[in-house]
Amino acid sequence: MTTTLILSQAAVALHGVSRVFGRGPSAVHAVDDVTLEFPRGGWTAVMGPSGSGKSTLLHCAAGLERVDTGRVMLGDTDLSAATDSQLTALRRTRIGFVFQSFNLIGSLTAEQNVALPLRLAGKRPSRSVVRATLDAVGLADRARHRPRELSGGQQQRVAIARAMVTRPEVLFADEPTGALDSTAARTVLDLMRAMADAGQSIVMVTHDPGAAARADAVIFLRDGRVVDRLSGADTRQVADRLAAWEH
Amino acid sequence: MLRMSRAGLADRWTLFVGALLSVTLGVALVQSSLLLLISAATSSLEDGDAAVAMLGIMLGGATFLAGFIISSTFAFTVDQRRRDLALLRLVGGSRSQVRRLLLGEALLLGLGGAALGVPAGLVVMDVQEWLMHRFEFVPEGFTGQWRMWILGVSVGTGLLLAIAGVLVAAHRAARVRPLEALRETGPAARVMTAGRWIAGLLFFGGALALMIVAPHGGPAGGQAMAMNVAMPAAVAVVAFAPLLVPLLARLMPFGGGVLGSLARANVRDARRRSASVAAPLIVLVALVVGNTGAGTTFTTSGIAEVARSTRADLVVQGRVPAGFTDGTVSTELSLPGEITTGQGEDQETEAISVLVVDPAAYSAVHTTPVAVRGKAVVAGPGGDVPTSGTVHVRLPQGDLGELPVVGAVPATMSGGANLLLPPGLVPEAQLASASAVSYVALKPGADPAAVRTALARFGPVTSVGDWLKSDAAARNDINQKVLLMVLGLGALYALIGVVNAIVIGAATRRREFAEARVTGLTRGQVVRAALLEAYAVTGAGLLLGALAAASALIAAVATTSAVTGTATLDLPWTLIGVTALVALTVTGLTSLITSWSATRRAPVTLLAARE
Numbered sequence: 001m002t003t004t005l006i007l008s009q010a011a012v013a014l015h016g017v018s019r020v021f022g023r024g025p026s027a028v029h030a031v032d033d034v035t036l037e038f039p040r041g042g043w044t045a046v047m048g049p050s051g052s053g054k055s056t057l058l059h060c061a062a063g064l065e066r067v068d069t070g071r072v073m074l075g076d077t078d079l080s081a082a083t084d085s086q087l088t089a090l091r092r093t094r095i096g097f098v099f100q101s102f103n104l105i106g107s108l109t110a111e112q113n114v115a116l117p118l119r120l121a122g123k124r125p126s127r128s129v130v131r132a133t134l135d136a137v138g139l140a141d142r143a144r145h146r147p148r149e150l151s152g153g154q155q156q157r158v159a160i161a162r163a164m165v166t167r168p169e170v171l172f173a174d175e176p177t178g179a180l181d182s183t184a185a186r187t188v189l190d191l192m193r194a195m196a197d198a199g200q201s202i203v204m205v206t207h208d209p210g211a212a213a214r215a216d217a218v219i220f221l222r223d224g225r226v227v228d229r230l231s232g233a234d235t236r237q238v239a240d241r242l243a244a245w246e247h
Numbered sequence: 248m249l250r251m252s253r254a255g256l257a258d259r260w261t262l263f264v265g266a267l268l269s270v271t272l273g274v275a276l277v278q279s280s281l282l283l284l285i286s287a288a289t290s291s292l293e294d295g296d297a298a299v300a301m302l303g304i305m306l307g308g309a310t311f312l313a314g315f316i317i318s319s320t321f322a323f324t325v326d327q328r329r330r331d332l333a334l335l336r337l338v339g340g341s342r343s344q345v346r347r348l349l350l351g352e353a354l355l356l357g358l359g360g361a362a363l364g365v366p367a368g369l370v371v372m373d374v375q376e377w378l379m380h381r382f383e384f385v386p387e388g389f390t391g392q393w394r395m396w397i398l399g400v401s402v403g404t405g406l407l408l409a410i411a412g413v414l415v416a417a418h419r420a421a422r423v424r425p426l427e428a429l430r431e432t433g434p435a436a437r438v439m440t441a442g443r444w445i446a447g448l449l450f451f452g453g454a455l456a457l458m459i460v461a462p463h464g465g466p467a468g469g470q471a472m473a474m475n476v477a478m479p480a481a482v483a484v485v486a487f488a489p490l491l492v493p494l495l496a497r498l499m500p501f502g503g504g505v506l507g508s509l510a511r512a513n514v515r516d517a518r519r520r521s522a523s524v525a526a527p528l529i530v531l532v533a534l535v536v537g538n539t540g541a542g543t544t545f546t547t548s549g550i551a552e553v554a555r556s557t558r559a560d561l562v563v564q565g566r567v568p569a570g571f572t573d574g575t576v577s578t579e580l581s582l583p584g585e586i587t588t589g590q591g592e593d594q595e596t597e598a599i600s601v602l603v604v605d606p607a608a609y610s611a612v613h614t615t616p617v618a619v620r621g622k623a624v625v626a627g628p629g630g631d632v633p634t635s636g637t638v639h640v641r642l643p644q645g646d647l648g649e650l651p652v653v654g655a656v657p658a659t660m661s662g663g664a665n666l667l668l669p670p671g672l673v674p675e676a677q678l679a680s681a682s683a684v685s686y687v688a689l690k691p692g693a694d695p696a697a698v699r700t701a702l703a704r705f706g707p708v709t710s711v712g713d714w715l716k717s718d719a720a721a722r723n724d725i726n727q728k729v730l731l732m733v734l735g736l737g738a739l740y741a742l743i744g745v746v747n748a749i750v751i752g753a754a755t756r757r758r759e760f761a762e763a764r765v766t767g768l769t770r771g772q773v774v775r776a777a778l779l780e781a782y783a784v785t786g787a788g789l790l791l792g793a794l795a796a797a798s799a800l801i802a803a804v805a806t807t808s809a810v811t812g813t814a815t816l817d818l819p820w821t822l823i824g825v826t827a828l829v830a831l832t833v834t835g836l837t838s839l840i841t842s843w844s845a846t847r848r849a850p851v852t853l854l855a856a857r858e
């Protein structure tokens with residue numbers, strides 16, 4: 001009984017969330033009254049046409065973007081009511097990010113980039129933890145390289161290692177494979193699949209039906225609203241559903 | 248945090264070269280000026296006041312300018328690094344950590360600047376000593392003495408300058424939002440901040456008030472106010488630079504073609520960068536053209552004013568004895584003195600210069616009545632003394648006692664003696680040491696050449712025009728020298744500021760340059776477009792500097808008109824030309840060198856790394 005209760009509790013829950021950019025007639029309802037739960041220990045993909053509000057939804061869910069109405073709950077923490085320093089603390093401990101443009105700090109080596117969140121949290125990262133995290137993304141031998149000395153796929157894996165080093169409750173990824181070729185993308189998706197199988201909650205925005213098919217569930221957005229969802233679908237089914245919603 | 252600061256500095260050292268240079272120069276100048284100041288103050292110099300005053304101004308100026316450049320450098324680098332700082336926030340950095348990162352960088356810069364500044368200070372001290380001897384502020388044999396404690400002062404100066412310079416930028420940086428890390432090109436962060444509007448309007452108001460009041464300030468007050476218009480006007484223009492520079496720069500002739508339109512688009516797009524390059528240029532032009540232009544205007548106006556009221560042909564530097572029959576002679580004997588005015592608590596003593604004149608001859612030559620007779624004296628063209636009541640006058644060799652002041656001759660732009668004394672009041676023995684000038688108005692029909700030869704017995708003879716010029720020059724001498732040294736310093740700092748802004752701009756543009764090259768531009772074309780852009784911005788900076796300078800010149804012209812009745816404007820065209828040329832050369836060269844080195848690596852390596 002208890003187990004089901006905990007499992008059914010969402011990693012992130014949105015209640016009536018809206019985000020409007022601009023005012024008056026030119027206002028854009030990027031996220032329009034969305035109520036949604038991202039399950040704990042599951043990998044959810046978010047799809048939709050360009051401009052449908054996927055990134056904005058992700059940013060709101062991760063506490064990076066203020067919401068105009070509604071509530072965002074990370075576990076039992078209300079993100080929409082959190083102060084800047086509370087959000088900072090959350091980013092250090094409970095939330096990890098990966099983005100399309102890998103966003104590594106150019107002056108630091110791969111190892112230092114991975115250790116950064118821990119150091120910012122005032123912890124003294126042990127070398128073995130950092131190395132183990134890099135090893136988990138298959139880059140143990142690139143620890144001393146700077147971002148510009150790594151391939152795009154390698155940089156993205158360093159970014160994933162950086163997001164994972166704090167063992168976050170939820171990993172948010174916005175088109176993590178968007179800038180990679182299919183081989184590099186597959187490596188990254190395999191990595192994320194392994195993480196999800198080990199119980200990691202993941203929310204991922206993607207354009208690629210192949211990537212979405214690796215997730216446990218797919219939700220479809222259009223004009224800032226959730227219009228559909230699929231679970232356990234293959235690439236073909238996801239692509240067909242997406243095509244159906246794109247016009 | 249300090250380790251990150253160090254890594255950041257090492258990787259982006261080009262961003263900080265200018266700041267380091269300004270801290271170094273600031274530390275060097277403060278150290279050298281302070282050592283010389285202490286040496287001058289403790290060495291019982293005969294005429295040390297001018298030297299001490301000059302060193303004091305240098306000390307203040309160097310500190311202010313170093314602080315100004317460092318803070319604008321940090322403000323600019325923070326703007327250019329918004330993505331990096333946002334990224335730090337994204338992976339869990341707190342606001343205070345961002346602040347501490349920048350403070351750490353400033354700390355390292357301060358220490359580095361002090362380490363370089365101490366030895367540089369010794370070189371600067373040699374230069375300053377040489378200049379002070381050259382300009383005769385100090386006698387031969389005067390040298391600055393090294394003090395051990397100055398090491399502490401220099402390190403402290405470096406740290407203080409750097410830390411104070413970073414505070415505003417750190418505050419601004421702490422407000423960068425984590426989401427800004429995700430925008431490909433930094434958001435057009437609001438450039439016209441509330442602070443800029445407030446500062447701009449405040450300083451504009453200050454400059455305007457000085458311009459309005461200066462003509463009513465009399466000769467001395469008016470000049471002082473007009474000389475202080477350029478600075479606040481420059482600060483106001485700099486505050487509005489993000490609005491004004493792109494506007495003006497777009498009007499510059501870019502030439503047609505793809506490079507011209509690329510450069511024009513860049514100027515419009517990068518308002519913050521354009522404004523940062525133009526700002527020190529605006530200060531440079533405003534200071535140099537505004538202040539020296541106002542100075543030459545006042546000098547010329549002063550000479551013209553005296554020339555209009557003087558009815559004389561020749562001037563003899565000596566005493567022409569009575570009995571000269573070819574014309575009227577006003578022999579004027581000048582002595583230093585002291586004047587005491589007021590009673591009891593309000594009593595004040597001032598150093599003045601007195602002039603012993605023959606009332607009839609003085610009236611005839613200077614076309615103004617002087618009622619000196621017996622013990623009655625009159626306030627001179629230099630002003631600064633009461634025009635009624637009594638004053639107590641002391642001369643080096645005797646006390647003249649209480650003397651009634653019975654009137655005044657009009658105060659003039661170029662000043663002169665403060666008090667006119669009748670003959671017979673000062674014993675002849677005391678007059679032997681006085682310096683004498685005789686104005687000679689020739690009788691109609693007299694032969695100037697013959698009279699000139701005859702007068703040569705009494706001292707060197709010049710035409711009255713030449714005399715007025717050299718007299719005005721001598722009187723302005725000290726002021727001009729101080730102005731020159733301080734302006735030189737300001738110009739040096741302004742140029743460092745320009746170089747700095749261009750270097751920072753180019754360092755953060757590697758990616759943009761690389762994108763332009765993969766789009767099909769050659770390296771040479773990229774460099775040329777950057778050069779065009781630099782020239783447009785320089786042109787805009789020069790024009791805006793001229794605008795700020797013009798406000799000082801308007802105040803000066805209005806003052807000459809109010810004081811002398813004739814509006815005068817005299818501009819130092821050579822200096823203006825040299826300033827423009829130096830500005831164009833420095834910006835051109837810096838732009839060439841930096842964009843050339845920023846395009847050294849193949850474009851693909853830059854585009855591959857998505858940092």
Ligand SMILES: Nc1ncnc2c1ncn2[C@@H]1O[C@H](COP(=O)(O)OP(=O)(O)OP(=O)(O)O)[C@@H](O)[C@H]1O
Pocket residue numbers: 021022028029030048049050051052053054055056057
């Ligand atoms: N900061 C902003 N200011 C104004 N409008 C914004 C801002 N961010 C997003 N929008 C608008 O909100 C809408 C949704 O944008 P969002 O970035 O969430 O779309 P998306 O689904 O991620 O698109 P894409 O697939 O192209 O990344 C768009 O119309 C966009 O123009």
Ligand SMILES: [Mg+2]
Pocket residue numbers: 054055056
């Ligand atoms: Mg998006």
